Amino acid sequence: MNAPERVALSGIRAAIIDLDGTMVHTAPDFHVAVNRMRADLGLAPIDIETITHFVGKGTENLMRRVLAVDYGPEAVERHFETALASYMKHYVAINGAYSEVYPGVREGLEAFRAKRVRLACVTNKPLGFAVELLEKTGLHAYFEVVYGGDSLPRKKPDPLPLLTVCQDFGLQPDEVVAIGDSSNDAQAARAAGCKVLNVPYGYNHGEPIHGVDSDGIVPTLLDAAHLVSA
Numbered sequence: 001m002n003a004p005e006r007v008a009l010s011g012i013r014a015a016i017i018d019l020d021g022t023m024v025h026t027a028p029d030f031h032v033a034v035n036r037m038r039a040d041l042g043l044a045p046i047d048i049e050t051i052t053h054f055v056g057k058g059t060e061n062l063m064r065r066v067l068a069v070d071y072g073p074e075a076v077e078r079h080f081e082t083a084l085a086s087y088m089k090h091y092v093a094i095n096g097a098y099s100e101v102y103p104g105v106r107e108g109l110e111a112f113r114a115k116r117v118r119l120a121c122v123t124n125k126p127l128g129f130a131v132e133l134l135e136k137t138g139l140h141a142y143f144e145v146v147y148g149g150d151s152l153p154r155k156k157p158d159p160l161p162l163l164t165v166c167q168d169f170g171l172q173p174d175e176v177v178a179i180g181d182s183s184n185d186a187q188a189a190r191a192a193g194c195k196v197l198n199v200p201y202g203y204n205h206g207e208p209i210h211g212v213d214s215d216g217i218v219p220t221l222l223d224a225a226h227l228v229s230a
Helices: 027-040 047-055 060-068 075-093 105-114 128-134 160-169 183-192 219-227
Strands: 014-017 118-122 143-148 176-180 195-198
Touching: 014 160, 027 047, 027 060, 027 075, 047 060, 060 075, 105 118, 105 219, 118 160, 128 143, 143 160, 160 176, 160 183, 176 183, 176 219, 183 195
Parallel strands: 014 118, 014 176, 118 143, 176 195
Antiparallel strands: none
């Protein structure tokens, strides 16, 4: 089922919002950290478009995809721990330095707050990196709850993080909308029983967002807030 372009959502009391590719354009950070890691391993740099297609399923998946550019499956696993340690070291050093908040994000968060819609951030980025990035961009104060890819036993597209937020807020899933840029967000929301809106400007593993099953595609987070009512 393809996503409709516009839809009004009623009875929504909370929004769960993705981070990378939804609120913050972080691909330039990934590009720098990945290529510094690759230099440590004696590998040639890869372009930002390739790296962007690998984003969205957590750091471990990113490392394996990046290594698979040069290595077969056995060699990927052999180099994985070294690559991960190198990447984490470099990412810590530059987290947020090359990123920027997408247009309409701050305005959208303010609009949600004005409607008294509760906010959570759920990302597959490690929690420490996510909190630091939210603080650097001035977005952290909007969120009651933040979960990273290492916060719970399973990450998106598993519904567990979204269901955990629903439990935290004491809400039924159909009172919650998930907003993201990828099939991960939509699949997690559908499995949890939440509504889902997608933004078209993010990463989605290099695939068109229009092919993702959701309740609508919104140009910005502000547009998402305008469609939501309690």
